[in-house]
Amino acid sequence: MPEHVLIPYEGSPLAHRALRYACSEFADSRITVLYVVDERTDDTASAGWGDHPGQWEEWLTERREHATDLFADAEAVAAEYGVSIETAVAVGRVSEMTLAVADEYGVDLIVVGAHSRSRFAEFLIGDVARALVRRSPIPVTTVREHGE
Template identity: 65%
Template sequence: MPNHVLVPFDGSPLAERALRYACAEYGSESITVLYVVDENSDETAAAGWGDHPSEWDDWLDERRDHARDLFTVAEEIAGEKDVQIRTGVAVGQAAEMIVKAAEEYGADLIVVGVHGQSRLEELVVGDVAKTLVRESPIPVTTVRESDDR
């Protein structure tokens, strides 16, 4: 049984499902919910930040505010199972930051939601969950769209 579970959380239905699973299975353990600000995959990111140095800082502040809103949702989900969570925000490439955060928080398990993808989608689309499964030094539990808890 893990002592500390890390759940990457972006507010998507899959992330919510992964958090519900983590709370149901590991609610008596420590759970940290992590939001990663990744300018490469965030549709609100600008194409370039060179014109005004404050644009990056303003955008980053906006994303941190967004994370706080998401954490409110995460706390409601955890509250359904009477589970207390901790939250954290990381900035950088999603898979890399999740692995780094797991180390920093002392997590010994990552729980992440995954899409059921076709073979073509698997070949074309890079997926954070797949990268985590391949590269994480700690176990990764994947929760699929059809896994209900």
């Protein structure tokens, strides 16, 4: 059984499934929920950060506030299982920051939601789960949608 589980979490149904899985299977482990602020994939990011002073910092503050809301939802899910979670926020690419936080925190398992796709789509479209599975030096458990 892992001692410390990390879950990249952005509030999606798949992230909820990954969290529920971790809480049900690893209730006695330390569980950390990670939100990564990634300007490359976040729909609220601006194309021109230099348009006015402080725009980047304002956006980061807004995203950290968003993370607080997501963490409240994650804590409610964990409470259903009688599990306490820890939370963390990082800024950068999701897969890279997930691996960096896993290393920094001494995590020994990553649990992530994953879409099932055809082999052709898997070849063409990179995603966080696939990147983690490919690059992680520790085990990664992928949790898929129902019916896949």
